[in-house]
Amino acid sequence: DAGITQSPRYKITETGRQVTLMCHQTWSHSYMFWYRQDLGHGLRLIYYSAAADITDKGEVPDGYVVSRSKTENFPLTLESATRSQTSVYFCASSDYRDFEETQYFGPGTRLLVL
């Protein structure tokens, strides 16, 4: 069972380039999330999606775009990468059938913007 996967796992890019981080889950979870992790900030929510074609902003959405045409995929695009977007990006999913259900996290993508 693949669970939730992210690709690429590591990415180096240059300022101004467009970058897309992929997230795929095999559980058919309705909710999917994108977080960034930076030292001293913990995990901060960028965007989330409650279902296919339904997305909403999180705490730090500026500079990012998401789409969700299929339940299992939730790509995150940096339209014009900046150095401040150097971070570790985590995708997560959940079904929330029960209130106590956790989010399940992917392995993360380390992004370096030069």
Next chain:
Amino acid sequence: AQKITQTQPGMFVQEKEAVTLDCTYDTSDQSYGLFWYKQPSSGEMIFLIYQGSYDEQNATEGRYSLNFQKARKSANLVISASQLGDSAMYFCAMRETNFGNEKLTFGTGTRLTIIP
């Protein structure tokens, strides 16, 4: 105001001792959930334990327990008999009941180091 506060950036604990990681939270909701995650050096996020705001008993999962003090808005993680493999970052998170808004808010984390 911070919704989740973890005041201990780092902790060093002797192996086999118990350790308490602090977490305080701020919410006006009556119904909410509190989660703890472990992030080892390999980077993955591992769910440890959950406490619901209406749960009368403290949650326990093996060596992990959650010391829930609702009036103080405190949800400390207790690890009994610590092991070297417990060395990791630990994050406290809260889920509030804004229906249709199923987000987690995370604290900044505590780096725990177990000393042999």
